[in-house]
Amino acid sequence: MIVRDFNKITKEDRDRVVSNEQWTSVRMLLAQDGMGFSFHITFLEAGSEHTFEYKNHFESVYCMEGKGSITDIATGETHEIKPGVMYALDKHDRHILRAEEQLVMACCFNPPVTGTEVHREDGSYAPAEALAD
Template sequence: MIVRKLSDVEDVEWGNGLSRRFLTLRDGMGYTITDTIVRAGTTSALEYREHLEACYCIAGSGTVIDSAGDEHPIVTGTLYALDKHDPHQLIASPHEDLRLVCVFTPALIGDEVHDLTSEYSQY
């Protein structure tokens, strides 16, 4: 059994926020669970070419823009899933951080960070 508290995991600075990775590849579960903070007022161009991701908003608000340019509001209680390695933009509200619980498959090694200098980043 694996039991971890937020105080047990390290913060990984990923460019526009923090990712606290509760499960990683070394845990042998086949997926990663994170508690992710997206800083207020930031826009992140993202794409995971090797991972699928689902995000559930537990605090804050923002918008995710899909590759077709459609905007989807994110508020507490909203889930979005990137089921096709979708390029997307994640925008946090200018007034508050966005907090997401995210699941990645396959599992992250644990120290990956986004490259926000390119059009779309990847792990």
């Protein structure tokens, strides 16, 4: 059984906290945990806009707090993001995520991230095997 305390991670295990000026991701589960997915709590700063395309990962996101929107770049369709809304990027969808208010999101990635990934210029993470090189 794996039990982790979000508050302890943010204070004591800073290796599991990845951030830049627009977002912070607390990695509760990583590839090394052997669960087949990773689980993160992510904070997106109010007024921020992000273009992502996870070419090597599937992601599912559940909004716990805040208000924003997600736009599917391929279709131009925009959806409201608010508490209770979930979206899943089942086709590695290139998208724009906008935070009108600070968004607090619970995120799952498959395959799991290792914790060392950074967004590449195209908005994706490298595949896990590329990180080992």
